[in-house]
Amino acid sequence: MAVQVFPTEEAVADALAKYTSDLSKKFADRRGAFTVVLSGGYLINSIRKLLEPPFVDEVDWEKWHVFWVDERVVPKTHSDSNYKLAYDGFLSKVPIPPNHIYAINDSLSAEGAADDYEDCLKQLVKSGVLEVSPTTGFPRFDLMLLGMGPDGHLASLFPKHHLLSENKRWVTFIKDSPKPPPVRITFTFPVINASAYIAMVVVGTGEVDAVSKALGSQDSSSDLLPVQMVTLEDGEFTWFTDKEATSKLQH
Numbered sequence: 001m002a003v004q005v006f007p008t009e010e011a012v013a014d015a016l017a018k019y020t021s022d023l024s025k026k027f028a029d030r031r032g033a034f035t036v037v038l039s040g041g042y043l044i045n046s047i048r049k050l051l052e053p054p055f056v057d058e059v060d061w062e063k064w065h066v067f068w069v070d071e072r073v074v075p076k077t078h079s080d081s082n083y084k085l086a087y088d089g090f091l092s093k094v095p096i097p098p099n100h101i102y103a104i105n106d107s108l109s110a111e112g113a114a115d116d117y118e119d120c121l122k123q124l125v126k127s128g129v130l131e132v133s134p135t136t137g138f139p140r141f142d143l144m145l146l147g148m149g150p151d152g153h154l155a156s157l158f159p160k161h162h163l164l165s166e167n168k169r170w171v172t173f174i175k176d177s178p179k180p181p182p183v184r185i186t187f188t189f190p191v192i193n194a195s196a197y198i199a200m201v202v203v204g205t206g207e208v209d210a211v212s213k214a215l216g217s218q219d220s221s222s223d224l225l226p227v228q229m230v231t232l233e234d235g236e237f238t239w240f241t242d243k244e245a246t247s248k249l250q251h
């Protein structure tokens with residue numbers, strides 16, 4: 001695990017744009033596709049520099065395939081929708097082919113939407129867009145761009161929730177999310193852990209306690225925050241943080 005601490009949020013956004021652009025080139029050159037997973041929340045603001053030169057002109061947007069690590073089971077037009085957040089703030093401003101943007105089917109129940117999203121991933125494995133982990137058989141995304149909540153949750157995997165131990169499904173659902181809205185679908189840990197690269201982006205003062213616990217303490221396994229339960233099989237996990245977010249850490 002690597003931890004990068006930048007002086008400001010602006011510097012985090014600059015570094016994240018370069019990191020994402022470099023990985024986009026690497027995967028587009030290597031296999032003609034770049035599979036990118038987004039979260040909701042502040043993350044979408046953190047990737048804003050990709051919309052500016054030089055990145056907006058250098059990135060081969062046609063090669064991007066975009067997914068969500070979690071989604072709220074609401075219409076795509078709803079203000080709680082992670083798709084809407086990403087579309088309004090980012091996706092509508094870059095030429096990613098619309099059929100490479102894999103949004104939840106918002107006409108289904110939570111159970112149906114999770115099944116449907118998992119089926120969609122399985123089709124993409126068959127067609128070669130999505131790779132799979134040779135050791136576990138779970139889908140292996142090229143890059144996950146993730147945020148963390150103040151309670152240490154990532155995706156819709158919340159502290160002490162039974163979904164933390166889901167180890168068969170690729171995509172599952174939750175109906176009692178402690179953070180509203182309660183009904184969501186989410187990738188499971190085996191999918192997150194199969195990733196090639198994860199950028200965990202945490203800036204500002206909202207998550208200082210969780211950052212301090214995640215990066216500064218040596219908890220027993222029963223006390224781990226969800227973010228501490230990420231154990232990549234064969235990948236790189238990098239924290240992109242600023243001074244504010246790490247202000248409670250002893251250096």
Ligand SMILES: O=C1O[C@H](COP(=O)(O)O)[C@@H](O)[C@H](O)[C@H]1O
Nearest residue numbers: 039040041042043147148149155
């Ligand atoms: O509910 C969610 O929260 C997390 C963290 O969001 P933030 O607002 O604290 O940045 C987000 O990563 C997840 O996708 C979202 O559904």
